Amino acid sequence: MDITLDEFQLDIAKEARRFLEKEAPMEYVREMFEDDRGFTDAMWNKINEMDWMKIRIPESYGGMEMDQLELAIILEEMGRVLLPGPFFSNVQLAAEAILEAGSESQKKSYLPRIGEGELRGTLALHEPDGGADPGYIQMEARTDGDGFLLNGTKLFVPDAHVADFLVCAARTETGDDPYYGRNPQTVRCGV
Numbered sequence: 001m002d003i004t005l006d007e008f009q010l011d012i013a014k015e016a017r018r019f020l021e022k023e024a025p026m027e028y029v030r031e032m033f034e035d036d037r038g039f040t041d042a043m044w045n046k047i048n049e050m051d052w053m054k055i056r057i058p059e060s061y062g063g064m065e066m067d068q069l070e071l072a073i074i075l076e077e078m079g080r081v082l083l084p085g086p087f088f089s090n091v092q093l094a095a096e097a098i099l100e101a102g103s104e105s106q107k108k109s110y111l112p113r114i115g116e117g118e119l120r121g122t123l124a125l126h127e128p129d130g131g132a133d134p135g136y137i138q139m140e141a142r143t144d145g146d147g148f149l150l151n152g153t154k155l156f157v158p159d160a161h162v163a164d165f166l167v168c169a170a171r172t173e174t175g176d177d178p179y180y181g182r183n184p185q186t187v188r189c190g191v
Contacts, residue, residue, distance in 0.1 A: 003069070005069075009069065009073055013077060015050075016050075016074050020078060020081045024043070025081075029083070037162050038086075038159075038162070039084055044085065045117065047085075047087060048117030052091070053091055053114060053115050054115040055070055055071045056091065057099075057115045058111075061112050062115050063111065075088065085159075086122065086158075088158070089121070089158045089159040090122065090163075093121075093122050093123035093158065093167070094121030094123055094165070095121070097123050098167060119164045120162060120163050120164050121167060122158055122160055122163045123157070123167045123169070124166045124167065124168040125154070126157070127152070127153060127154060134169065138171070139168070139171065141168075142172075148172070150170055
């Protein structure tokens with residue numbers, strides 16, 4: 001597959017490279033490796049000023065509504081300098097899960113605040129017996145008033161230690177699943 005970047009996308013890559021080479025030198029990366037949080041508020045704010053948190057968020061929620069390719073360009077440049085921090089967890093894991101599976105109320109509540117850099121989230125998906133395969137999710141979500149009571153275990157939740165919220169995949173109801181050939185429950189993602 002040939003992916004040729006257009007002029008706009010090339011400009012995004014150049015701007016990201018210039019910014020990251022200046023703001024994330026190897027000394028910063030090494031320092032953050034020893035830091036409990038793994039990033040600084042100053043760096044988070046600088047990334048936010050670049051409007052990168054808004055890239056995939058629809059305009060109706062205060063975002064820029066760009067394609068996955070534009071985000072991939074930014075992530076490639078972040079990878080080039082080994083930028084530490086919860087950007088991927090927030091923008092790709094949490095925001096995309098809310099876009100895909102969140103209610104309208106959740107989208108209105110979370111997406112604008114993610115886009116403004118006010119909230120940091122992540123996705124709790126992995127479980128002990130099935131990894132990240134949705135067909136093996138065993139965490140149970142029972143209704144409890146206006147919310148859910150969760151019962152189960154999640155492993156390897158990236159950047160959970162600095163997240164303001166978790167999007168958690170859990171089962172809420174039973175139903176047949178022909179793909180997995182067993183009778184699992186329906187998987188829902190909740191914030």
